[in-house]
Amino acid sequence: MFELIKKYRVWLLFICGTMLYFAANLQRVAIPGAVFNELQTKWGLSASQVTGFGASFMYVYAFAQLFVGLLCDRYGGARVMFSGGILFVLGGFLFALVDNYFLLCLGRALTGFGASAFYLGLVSEAIRYFKRNYSLVISLIVMTGYAGGIVANAPFSFAVGCWGLRETLIIAGVFSLLFYLLYLIPFKCVRKPSVCYDVKFSGKNFLAVIKIRNNWNIFLFSGVNWGLYYSIQTVIGKKYLEDFCGISTGTAALVLSTTSVISAVAGFVYAITSKKLGDRRKPLCLLTGSMCFFVFLMLTILTASGCRNFIPAILMCCLASTSSLSAIVIPLIKESNSAKETGSAIAFSNFGAYILVAVFGNVIGGIMNLFPPEKIGGKLIYSQYAYVSVFAFMFLCACGVLFWVIKLKEQR
Numbered sequence: 001m002f003e004l005i006k007k008y009r010v011w012l013l014f015i016c017g018t019m020l021y022f023a024a025n026l027q028r029v030a031i032p033g034a035v036f037n038e039l040q041t042k043w044g045l046s047a048s049q050v051t052g053f054g055a056s057f058m059y060v061y062a063f064a065q066l067f068v069g070l071l072c073d074r075y076g077g078a079r080v081m082f083s084g085g086i087l088f089v090l091g092g093f094l095f096a097l098v099d100n101y102f103l104l105c106l107g108r109a110l111t112g113f114g115a116s117a118f119y120l121g122l123v124s125e126a127i128r129y130f131k132r133n134y135s136l137v138i139s140l141i142v143m144t145g146y147a148g149g150i151v152a153n154a155p156f157s158f159a160v161g162c163w164g165l166r167e168t169l170i171i172a173g174v175f176s177l178l179f180y181l182l183y184l185i186p187f188k189c190v191r192k193p194s195v196c197y198d199v200k201f202s203g204k205n206f207l208a209v210i211k212i213r214n215n216w217n218i219f220l221f222s223g224v225n226w227g228l229y230y231s232i233q234t235v236i237g238k239k240y241l242e243d244f245c246g247i248s249t250g251t252a253a254l255v256l257s258t259t260s261v262i263s264a265v266a267g268f269v270y271a272i273t274s275k276k277l278g279d280r281r282k283p284l285c286l287l288t289g290s291m292c293f294f295v296f297l298m299l300t301i302l303t304a305s306g307c308r309n310f311i312p313a314i315l316m317c318c319l320a321s322t323s324s325l326s327a328i329v330i331p332l333i334k335e336s337n338s339a340k341e342t343g344s345a346i347a348f349s350n351f352g353a354y355i356l357v358a359v360f361g362n363v364i365g366g367i368m369n370l371f372p373p374e375k376i377g378g379k380l381i382y383s384q385y386a387y388v389s390v391f392a393f394m395f396l397c398a399c400g401v402l403f404w405v406i407k408l409k410e411q412r
Helices: 002-007 009-030 035-045 047-075 076-099 102-128 134-145 147-151 152-163 165-189 203-208 213-243 248-274 282-304 312-320 327-337 341-370 382-405
Strands: 374-376 377-383
Touching: 009 035, 009 047, 009 076, 009 102, 009 134, 009 147, 009 165, 009 213, 035 047, 035 152, 035 165, 035 213, 035 248, 035 377, 047 076, 047 102, 047 213, 047 341, 076 102, 076 165, 102 134, 102 341, 134 147, 134 248, 134 327, 147 152, 147 248, 152 165, 152 248, 203 213, 203 341, 213 248, 213 282, 213 312, 213 327, 213 341, 213 382, 248 282, 248 312, 248 327, 282 312, 282 382, 327 341, 341 382
Parallel strands: none
Antiparallel strands: 374 377
């Protein structure tokens, strides 16, 4: 048995690491998006307090990316995932077991801190082990990991309806603990890179990155696009479909699960299409920017005109089809930066994307608080004006996405 584990230790490491990434996606998508109403009802919270759960996760997750990139360069991705897994499991159980709002936010923050290790850790190891095909490997990791977003909507909502919110959160924590313990088995066997003491914990790495103009086009285009999509996925999408479009809870959850499936598959399709185009990426970036602009323009118009039907759900699926950009953004970053600065540039890109998710979540919660909800059937229902205001704000951000993608330059 030990010889078998030793023989396939690298594959086992990636499988277990990817399942932890799956669990991280489940945690960040499910809270608050999939159970917005349940969280609000259980603790009597305002919209901004509920979106605060997502912000607690995302702010910590985003800022941790800056350090995780340096830690991966210095200690290797496998060691970073080992440490992050401990915090991730602890945070998941804390959020599942307490009732105090401060401790709930602390649990989300610990979960976000631990989860920040998995993506960059896997990317670091993929580049090290699969030098020629790392972009395809990263796409497979992302596609499998994003399946957590699928489970975080319809299946997670179904489980909450059957067993209750707390019980479902505990089950999710046990799942994370199980795969962390399984991860320790190949971690002990796999050959780890020597600690690179030349990598210093200094802001100079990031200064070099932010001086490159094209980096900003990449960061802003990909970050704002991701922030907008993920805000639909994890904050406002399900509640909007229920409150405004009149779609049932189960169907709304199924729509969001569908967007996760589309997003996961789209990332892999983007990687293959880029290869077919001779490793060109800008055409796909232009497609993404145009789709983002179109979707939020239509959502604003449809909501303002009082169009209460299934069309917004279809638009959300269209947005998901161009949302997963890792397979093309990471190569763009590698082309724009020296090998010594690539890790820091990828970390800064992830930082920007997730800090924007957190900011968008806070802004959306703040906008909704301006319009007092009406209590109907035990749920707090927000008005048409609240959602028009939210989508008008998101549309302005989508205009920026299109602007930055037009300015983006491809090195090849």
